[in-house]
Amino acid sequence: MSELYIGLMSGTSLDGVDGVLADFANGQMRVVHHSNAPFPPDLRAELLALNRDGPNELHRSALAGNALVRSYSGVVQALLAHTLTPAHAVRAIGAHGQTVRHRPQEFDGTGYTLQLNQPALLAELCGIDVVADFRSRDVAAGGQGAPLVPPFHQAFFGRPDATQAVLNIGGISNITVLDPASDTPVLGFDCGPGNALMDGWCHTHTGQAFDDAGHWAASGKVDPGLLATLLSEPFFAKPPPKSTGRDLFNADWLAHHLRVFENLRAQDVQATLTELTAQSCAQALHTTAPACRTLVVCGGGALNTHLMQRLTHHLPGCQVLSSQARGLPPLQVEATAFAWLARQTCLRQTASLPKVTGAQGARILGAIYPA
Known part of the structure; x- marks a missing residue:
């Protein structure tokens, strides 16, 4: 066969x-x-x-x-x-x-x-x-x-002697924790928005389909008030199993939270949305596998240099690398x-x-x- x-x-x-x-x-x-x-x-x-x-x-x-x-x-x-x-x-x-x-x-x-x-x-x-x-x-x-991919992550990326995590950043982000020493060797769930909000905001304000390498976000400044408001979404505090999609994290959701932040520059909103993805993904790993020392990132988000830098910032002591380094390019996973x-x-x-x-x-x- x-x-x-x-x-x-x-x-x-x-x-x-x-x-x-x-x-x-x-x-x-x-x-x-x-x-x-x-x-x-x-x-x-x-x-x-x-x-x-x-x-x-x-x-x-x-x-x-x-x-x-x-x-x-x-x-x-x-x-x-x-x-x-x-x-x-x-x-x-x-x-x-x-x-x-x-x-x-x-x-x-x-x-x-x-x-x-x-x-x-x-x-x-x-x-x-x-x-x-x-x-x-x-x-x-x-x-x-959902997510469906953790068993595949285990089959392709799993190692018998090390705890590691695989983070897929597509429109929505999801994480898989692979811990061979645990009673639950595979844990996975959706973290929240990945590229969906960033891409939508970028297209609306620049005409570009996405923020290439995160350059536009890097030119802005994170607004702490807006970030705190976005992170107050109950989904982030919900324990797994959990999954989400554009049913929740969409343009209307963002517009609702932006109503009291009308004077922000567009690039500052983009910077804040990038930080939202970085912090929610990092927090997911902190909560489920605080001792994890390797995070393999795939999906389009792995090509966003600024986002990868923010992930690295929020995960001190954890190596953040592209799935390319493990033999499978991010857009093929x-x-x-x-x-x-x-x-x-x-x-x-x-x-x-x-x-x-x-x-x-x-x-x-x-x-x-x-x-």
Whole structure:
């Protein structure tokens, strides 16, 4: 049986699709090739809009799912073409979809999580089995359905003789603590906003999609009052298991807190938002693993030099490094995780950790759409 899998990820940053062709032969995990594609502006705008209530949502969501999958298919074709890999040589594609609502355990006790996707269309376009809908089984079992990546972090980054943590900074930030000496060797949860608020503020005030290397934030000054107000959000004090998304940390949330800080310069708000991400992530590590001496950072936030410097400042005695130093570039980690998750599904092996999500037990995640 083939050990080639494709993983696709489009996260809450809404910057596009990352894909990897991964080889799991001989008990190893190796990225054969990485490809990415930005979202067309109209698709990005629609996906962002669908994170909020609006007219005709069912119709718009279905069409956005079709458009998203066509972007996915383009990345798959690029991976196959670059590596001269025939479609039939790939066991499956792991396609997470685009999260537009995430409300586990709310309303009726079960709640829901919703990812826009059209996995049947992706299987039709690519001629490869597709594994999708990774979160809902964990939610059905009473869990948060997130974060999904800690088991992969353990498999790829874990070391038998050292405690370390993996911090993914996408639109939302999540942390995994790997402590082989603990009764709970893997702990993971969402920390709060990652790039989502920074990117949105930057785009509104500069027209740029993101703050390149954090230069704009570095030109501003952190406002202590605004920072304290933002950090007063109850989510930060909530114990894990916990997860979040744009349902909470969005432009309306920021605008609400900014009402009494109208005279701040835009770059000072950007500096404060960067500090919010740095402090909330550092506090998550302090709370759960104060003795941790290595933090591996992945996701787009790992490319933000200013943010990495602020993390280092708040974590004295802890080495803060990019996942690149551990053999996997920051923008490839989550896509590789979904290739790994797809493999777990195909092998009928569990891929959830009850200690992470709060579910009643480990579950096989995902649904398979045959080609």
